[in-house]
Amino acid sequence: MLLWDLQLRRRMSCMRRRFNLLFRLTSFLLLISSPATTTAGARQASKLPLTGLYVFGDSTVDPGNNDYIKTSTRSNFPPYGKDFPFHIPTGRFSNGRLVTDFIVSYLKIKEFVPAYLDPTVRLEDMATGVSFASAGSGFDPTTGSNQNVLTLRKQLECFKNFKARLSLKIGEQQTEKVVNNAAFLISTGSNDLFHTYFGIRPIRRQQYTISGYVNFLVQHAQQFIEELMEAGARTIVFSGLSALGCAPSAITIRSSPERRCVESVLSIARDFNRLALERLVGLRSGIGNGSKVYYFDTYTPMLDWVHHPIKYGFVEVNKGCCGTGYTEYGNACNIAVGVCADANKYVFFDAVHPTQAAYYYLFRSSIPLISQIISNKFLNN
Template structure:
């Protein structure tokens, strides 16, 4: 979802408010086995060279470990269901959608963070994530917690290209980039954290529709930059129903935050409007030899929330860590109480999905993944 380790996907809104004030499934029930990712049916004759990922905490596998920020999760209980129970910096109890994607296309089992200094050349060449938890298309969103802006993520990608060119040459690098899949997942923090819960952007963009257009301009420029760097197949995730994030429900429900807990429809309506505008934008951006496509995050997440039993969920409005109402990042820590069955919960903390949710989401977007693979096969 791509959520705020939103879809973060992200650091809780409450944390952003505190900082800004101081500073200006398992598929259904089968994911308990941490090796189930190996059982994913992989597409025949795959020709994807690498996977490159940009965005927020929904696709950050640990870049924030190497950034001076409070938005970290490289400590227990994060990662308790990851291989060897390692808290890698993923804002979840286990894998992310991009990990399942990489395994599915047969490249590698996990997408590593670009900033990990121990990555080998082989690891780099099959793809990395440049994403940063608590980031967004709006530069101010990332600045709120001193994480990596989308602009800086692009700079890191350019740096990456130079490193690979120095190792295998420019022509082989160009081919590697042309045959790679590019994934972008961001936007939730821009709305749920920045626009709705700090005063800064609303002073300039009084109407949410104005802010939506601003974000779309940022999206458009980012995609153009990727194209200029050689990207040919680019998938852009929409935003989820962020009115259903546990922390959003908690903060915006006031005295009714405990029972009954319901999604904040006004927030989710903004998400739907933005997704429609994003789809229209992406259709206008395709040029010969390039495919830019929309990845629907909203509807799969919305379906899990409203028909949880179909996915094996018993709790969809509170996180598994702590009270499940406000905890995320350092508020979810080794001293926090954790629910007995994370795979029964949609959310790991008050913002980020569980591994089970990410797996269900992966299954939902497989048609988009297969579409991307087909496009890459046709690239010479």
């Protein structure tokens, strides 16, 4: 068994080197075809109504930042990425694109949102969008701290560093225009509940009731948004919690043999979203810079996929494509446990994260919101 494991590790290492080479080639081809790959391109981006997309959060929007830090919370190995171009496991916790990739492609900004820590991504390409997100993070500062991931605080520091570097490249005034005209998307919160509150060592559960903890999370979300505003964000999209009680892992742990969505978990997600709507949407910067917060509903679309799967072409809604589909995600989702033939028929790729097909339908649900944001940008510019 040890020999087999060693051989497997060697094969995986070789495969990753090939994948990285192919991905860098793909990224290069995409970059040289983009107008934002030059300093002039970055300046040109500052004249557009929506210059780019800057992303913060967890594994739902991390395109591979965790590949470049010392953490076990990764997905840069098969079968992740099996439907990504060249079948590359980039570090996205899915079989292919994330919702943010579909959004930037729809806006004709670029094909994929790159990871900030990827050393092959050039500064000029980051000007039109980049993700600072890190799988395993959350609003609670303690979430993911034992996994050595990028907390939201560290992600904000990365953004400020990026902004300083861009200022040296194209000037402070042009950088402010680029940043002011970009959209900032925040997607996190599930790790706070599943790991920090209900996890093996639930320290927060000893300190807060669940309603108190939800309030605590929203307070930290508000604080983070206000700090983004101070850093130059004008258009902020806050992604609410999805229908977490429908995730295969949640069903496995808390549900009956019928494998139905767990109402108690759904109720917590609804409470979080309701409080976030009350506190965050319409939040204005205290310095009067015209900042605006929009709410991105991810709860309703997921619930619709589960309750009306045929409408979207889904066949499996309560188990993932990877392994048994009941518990496997992260390191437990690997080539040794197997994978389904067609992930497009599944809502979830592993026991926690949606498939590329599900992310596509989530993107489709966001188009009215995107149109509203662009319309407001035109009116204000």
